Amino acid sequence: MNAPLIVLGAGPAGLAAAEAASASGQAVLLVDENGAPGGQIWRGGPQRWRDARAAALWDALRARPHVSFMAGARVVAPAGPQALLLETADGALAQPWNKVIVCSGARELLLPFPGWTLPGVTGAGGLQALVKGGMPLAGKRVLVAGTGPLLLAVAATVCEHGGEVVAVAEHRASADLARFGARLALSHRGKLLQSVQMAARLRGVPYLRGAALLAAEGRGRLERVLLRHRGREQAVDCDFLACGFGLVPSLELAALFGCVVEQGRVAVDAAQRSSAPGVWAAGESTGIGGVDKALAEGRIAGLDAVGLAPHARDLRSRGKAQAFGALLAQAFAPLPSLRRLCTASTIVCRCEDVVAADLAPHAGWRSAKLQTRAGMGPCQGRVCGSACAFLYGWEAPGLRQPVFPACAATLALARTERVDTVARAHPESRQQRTS
Ligand SMILES: Cc1cc2nc3c(=O)[nH]c(=O)nc-3n(C[C@H](O)[C@H](O)[C@H](O)COP(=O)(O)OP(=O)(O)OC[C@H]3O[C@@H](n4cnc5c(N)ncnc54)[C@H](O)[C@@H]3O)c2cc1C
Known part of the structure; x- marks a missing residue:
């Protein structure tokens, strides 16, 4: 019980895993490269959270003296067989590990089209992250395009922050969306209600179904987007284009431990154990499914890591959330x-x-x-x-270490022989970055 259980990633899955494990008295070290806990959906830190689940988890963790949170620390490589190399703003350290729960989340699938490298064109979640991080949007015209429910969440965030959503351009046709709605009504009524509430917040915003993105144009930065809708080409003037084509699991951390990856996600068993001994995985890294899946999987992993059985309600919740994830994947798979x-x-x-x-x-x-x-x-x-x-159709390129760009001084620390104590690299040599 003395060696801390390390939870990598402080999004919903990581917070749930840390809470479930530490409730037993187990020492837990929660690590995240962001400066605040919350991951993608609860970005911005505890003072901005409106979801009671986030606040309850964080309050429970803060009240436990045997839980530590290391913010602003990115795991970049192994530092020996049982240690991780972490880079922080003021240096680097080698952190020994015994048991680890990987909760590294997902990133956006970005698809290339003419003009997608212009300033002003971002991922849909990327724009949301910038706005939640304080980027002003008041008075700016934003076109949200691509496919999937994240487009609506992003449009709602833009409106809340004073931006004007000129349109949401959904690639899927009306018939596909109607089929998805019918499936939600049948087995995920809570999610259907959420979509209706979201749509109500976007009243007045044009929702173009079956709209194809053609190009982003502008001199030096985005000025307009060309779309094809109902067989007609149209130019939409805007300051930002936020594109979302879905999410893909982030696999770098699992790769560090040699976890087996199947169909682009970390393979886990019923207890969220990966193929690597002492390594569990939870949340979007094991498959895209949303916050409910992340929370249930995080709790199951946290309990199993301290030798406790999962709660029946978490197993039920995980099953339902995984079914929702499968439905999303089918309904919004990027069309050829x-x-x-x-x-x-x-x-x-x-x-x-x-x-x-x-x-x-x-x-x-x-x-x-x-x-x-x-x-x-x-x-x-x-x-x-x-x-x-x-x-x-190419298989993703294999991951090489370091799995994220790191300072030369950080990598030098990885080569030191003694990693059984926490050691610091020289912070002054942080200027040299290498990939
Ligand atoms: C850009 C984006 C925007 C999204 N917006 C929404 C939304 O508006 N609404 C919604 O319902 N869902 C949204 N999602 C989906 C959402 O991510 C999930 O529902 C939920 O947050 C998944 O939780 P998680 O804990 O699995 O992952 P995340 O919340 O992604 O948490 C993973 C954490 O791991 C950390 N991490 C990763 N690698 C490292 C490393 N090497 N070292 C240290 N820390 C690391 C990250 O910093 C992050 O905090 C979004 C996803 C993305 C990618």
């Missing part, structure tokens, strides 16, 4: 027609400026990397990897 957004001259790898015409002739990542440098920039294929999986 989205591949046509990307023309021959569209940049696909934005770190290395590699266009589609240079990538398309390759059979897979290996030859594309060798001959074009695609996927070899600072993002290490985090953006273009998922895009190429969709465009060309």
